[in-house]
Amino acid sequence: MALDNLVITPPPHLRSKEQTAVAMRDVLIALAPITIAALVAFTYNALFNIAVCVGSAMFFELVARKVRKKKVTLSDGSAAVTGLLLALLLPPKIHWLNMIIASFVAVVIVKELMGGLGRNIFNPALFGFVFILIGSGFLASWTGHLGFLPGGFDGVQAATPVAYIKHGLEGAPSYAALLFANYGGAISEVGCFWILLGGAYLIYRKVINWVIPVTILATVFILAYILGSDGLYQILAGGVMLGAFFMATDWVTSPMYRWGQAVFGLIIGICIVLIRLYGGPSGAVAYSILIGNAFVPLLDRAFKPRKFGEVVAA
Amino acid sequence: MAELKTFQGGIHPPYNKELASGKAIKPAPIPSEVVIHLQQHVGAPCEPLVKEGDRVEVGQKIGEAQAFVSAPVHASVSGVVKAITEVPNFTGAKVRSVVITPDATQPEFQKKPGKDLESLTAEEIREIAKEAGLVGMGGAAFPTHVKITPPSDKPIDTVIINACECEPFLTCDHRLLLERTDDLIAGARLLKTAVGASRVIIGVEANKMDAVDALRSRASSYRDVEVEVLEVKYPEGAEKMLIFALTGRKVPPGKLPSEVGCLVQNVGTAVALYEAAAWGKPLYERVVTVTGPGVREPANLLARVGTPVSVLLEACGGLVGNPVKLIMGGPMTGWTQPDAKTPVVKGTSGVVVLTSEMVDLGEESECVRCGKCVEVCPMFLSPNFIVQSTKRGQWDRAEMWGALDCFECGCCSYQCPAYIPHVQYVRKAKAEIAARKKK
Ligand code: SF4
Ligand code: SF4
Numbered sequence: 022m023a024l025d026n027l028v029i030t031p032p033p034h035l036r037s038k039e040q041t042a043v044a045m046r047d048v049l050i051a052l053a054p055i056t057i058a059a060l061v062a063f064t065y066n067a068l069f070n071i072a073v074c075v076g077s078a079m080f081f082e083l084v085a086r087k088v089r090k091k092k093v094t095l096s097d098g099s100a101a102v103t104g105l106l107l108a109l110l111l112p113p114k115i116h117w118l119n120m121i122i123a124s125f126v127a128v129v130i131v132k133e134l135m136g137g138l139g140r141n142i143f144n145p146a147l148f149g150f151v152f153i154l155i156g157s158g159f160l161a162s163w164t165g166h167l168g169f170l171p172g173g174f175d176g177v178q179a180a181t182p183v184a185y186i187k188h189g190l191e192g193a194p195s196y197a198a199l200l201f202a203n204y205g206g207a208i209s210e211v212g213c214f215w216i217l218l219g220g221a222y223l224i225y226r227k228v229i230n231w232v233i234p235v236t237i238l239a240t241v242f243i244l245a246y247i248l249g250s251d252g253l254y255q256i257l258a259g260g261v262m263l264g265a266f267f268m269a270t271d272w273v274t275s276p277m278y279r280w281g282q283a284v285f286g287l288i289i290g291i292c293i294v295l296i297r298l299y300g301g302p303s304g305a306v307a308y309s310i311l312i313g314n315a316f317v318p319l320l321d322r323a324f325k326p327r328k329f330g331e332v333v334a335a
Numbered sequence: 336m337a338e339l340k341t342f343q344g345g346i347h348p349p350y351n352k353e354l355a356s357g358k359a360i361k362p363a364p365i366p367s368e369v370v371i372h373l374q375q376h377v378g379a380p381c382e383p384l385v386k387e388g389d390r391v392e393v394g395q396k397i398g399e400a401q402a403f404v405s406a407p408v409h410a411s412v413s414g415v416v417k418a419i420t421e422v423p424n425f426t427g428a429k430v431r432s433v434v435i436t437p438d439a440t441q442p443e444f445q446k447k448p449g450k451d452l453e454s455l456t457a458e459e460i461r462e463i464a465k466e467a468g469l470v471g472m473g474g475a476a477f478p479t480h481v482k483i484t485p486p487s488d489k490p491i492d493t494v495i496i497n498a499c500e501c502e503p504f505l506t507c508d509h510r511l512l513l514e515r516t517d518d519l520i521a522g523a524r525l526l527k528t529a530v531g532a533s534r535v536i537i538g539v540e541a542n543k544m545d546a547v548d549a550l551r552s553r554a555s556s557y558r559d560v561e562v563e564v565l566e567v568k569y570p571e572g573a574e575k576m577l578i579f580a581l582t583g584r585k586v587p588p589g590k591l592p593s594e595v596g597c598l599v600q601n602v603g604t605a606v607a608l609y610e611a612a613a614w615g616k617p618l619y620e621r622v623v624t625v626t627g628p629g630v631r632e633p634a635n636l637l638a639r640v641g642t643p644v645s646v647l648l649e650a651c652g653g654l655v656g657n658p659v660k661l662i663m664g665g666p667m668t669g670w671t672q673p674d675a676k677t678p679v680v681k682g683t684s685g686v687v688v689l690t691s692e693m694v695d696l697g698e699e700s701e702c703v704r705c706g707k708c709v710e711v712c713p714m715f716l717s718p719n720f721i722v723q724s725t726k727r728g729q730w731d732r733a734e735m736w737g738a739l740d741c742f743e744c745g746c747c748s749y750q751c752p753a754y755i756p757h758v759q760y761v762r763k764a765k766a767e768i769a770a771r772k773k774k
Contacts, residue, residue, distance in 0.1 A: 273703055
């Protein structure tokens with residue numbers, strides 16, 4: 022009998038079709054609508070940004086893995102996802118060197134130096150973004166111009182819809198515009214309807230569950246009203262949708278358990294509103310999610326589920 | 336449709352039951368040599384009662400249990416003892432075994448004059464189970480007489496017959512439910528008497544409604560027997576999950592079903608108990624489902640204990656396609672074999688041959704913290720953290736995350752996108768923790 026190919030493995034011998042690479046592919050598919058909308062709105066600029074960010078993220082990952090003599094894991098798609106998210110966070114007109122620096126920080130410092138996909142505490146794309154956000158603002162204060170190089174992006178950011186939150190909504194884009202139109206800001210701020218579409222796909226494909234996005238959006242909505250701001254405007258404007266569906270839900274940097282995820286969403290939502298209302302408008306979502314990331318180990322410990330049949334000690 | 340009873344967590348693997356579920360049980364051929372392990376079960380190995388060159392008759396006791404947690408083994412054929420030697424069992428461990436060359440013609444089994452089953456006492460039933468060498472036939476192979484000796488301080492009120500057969504592919508229990516309905520019910524009622532329970536619940540997954548109908552029509556004459564339909568979900572037949580689904584009781588971590596007044600037994604075991612009590616027949620043969628995409632004509636075979644797998648495969652028309660895994664037991668918890676020499680034991684419920692199309696040998700990668708393993712774990716453990724702690728050699732942590740409570744169902748690994756073999760890590764952690772506790 023033809024039994025030459027038998028393999029010995031531990032059980033189970035069946036497995037689902039789930040694969041990390043498939044999940045990352047799903048994330049890319051889910052990002053397609055907003056990416057296309059960005060390309061339509063910003064054409065050449067968006068295309069250039071996406072190419073630089075994705076290309077450099079993949080390049081840095083390749084080099085980092087080679088240098089550390091680890092298996093090259095480009096095919097898991099996580100570097101491409103990081104690059105694309107980074108591009109979507111940035112404004113259309115930004116010097117290419119900024120993007121390369123952000124991408125280097127994201128992939129090499131945040132991800133690979135922490136041990137590779139699965140070990141990082143902070144969301145790589147967000148960390149890279151915040152790094153140049155702070156860096157260019159800091160540099161701007163003594164070099165006299167914006168950013169590391171001419172064409173830095175704080176100037177662009179100033180005209181975004183988020184700016185209206187702090188200073189009143191006089192002349193701000195309408196809800197409909199926020200849902201469907203291009204109104205300035207990052208290249209992903211071209212209608213959050215497209216992001217919702219992608220988010221729904223991710224939930225349908227069970228890549229993410231609803232807990233984190235829903236708690237973030239609900240928290241921002243309710244807290245904004247409590248503090249006398251327009252909650253609906255708050256969740257539609259700026260990067261809240263992108264952050265809630267695509268970044269706070271990042272597997273690696275979000276809590277494992279449902280209750281932990283709910284508290285995580287709550288923390289992020291509260292931070293977003295407070296930073297927007299009382300701090301500077303730029304990067305509120307990014308800062309908030311990174312703050313949330315820092316709480317993850319704690320949340321995983323605090324919300325460890327009770328084992329089946331375990332009774333709480335009286 | 337009303338909500339079916341079930342538990343929380345679990346998975347829906349491809350079942351592929353239709354390959355063999357319609358095939359009536361038929362006897363497997365007698366091999367040219369049977370290899371009967373002297374340890375077929377959880378507990379102490381048996382001492383041989385025969386020596387090389389001895390003649391043995393079918394059903395004759397050839398290995399005697401030396402401890403309470405142990406069960407005797409019997410000759411599965413009439414013939415001559417060829418050797419007593421060490422042979423690898425289905426886990427690869429070498430065990431002392433009696434090799435018998437069967438006679439050319441085998442006698443028909445002669446039923447002993449029947450006993451009045453209704454008048455048997457608990458003590459007598461336990462003795463019958465012990466003498467017949469009964470063990471759990473769902474795979475774990477725990478000696479039955481031990482299991483039906485309840486601790487005196489924990490009264491048992493419910494006997495549960497595990498007729499879920501939640502392992503994909505396997506259909507041997509399904510066939511027994513259909514073909515041996517009355518014997519199963521009689522066996523279940525004997526179990527009830529043995530532990531002094533007041534009722535029997537037979538739990539069947541909803542993918543076997545023909546068996547449910549058969550059971551319900553036969554059980555209607557007994558007021559102490561209920562038949563319940565359960566959701567089709569793996570591992571519905573795991574003891575703790577099944578007890579919860581049927582009674583709402585939760586067995587605490589580290590405790591046995593008796594803690595909540597339940598006894599769970601497998602279908603095959605109940606039928607075997609009936610055969611032992613009514614016919615005086617020891618456990619020397621069992622139904623084995625031989626199936627999978629790699630088997631030409633899947634079947635449910637009544638095989639003698641000690642029959643090599645190769646004989647069963649030949650009886651099913653041999654192999655087709657490119658077989659990559661030859662599994663003893665079900666595909667979720669069974670053991671892969673290096674060749675087809677392995678003999679059937681009392682706990683062998685199936686032989687499953689998977690071909691290359693069904694086997695996904697993805698490479699283990701880093702955990703991406705997706706939380707899917709946590710979501711599916713029916714014990715609400717944290718499989719990813721057990722693995723992490725095991726990799727780092729932090730045994731206290733592995734225990735805290737639930738290593739000792741894991742019953743190795745494999746749901747976590749089934750779902751894991753990073754191909755992490757959690758069960759392998761859990762086994763390592765369990766061994767380490769046990770070794771440390773001994774010190
Ligand atoms: S940890 Fe154990 S009990 Fe939980 S799913 Fe994995 S194998 Fe099953
Ligand atoms: S399913 Fe696998 S990748 Fe996901 S958390 Fe569990 S171990 Fe990690």
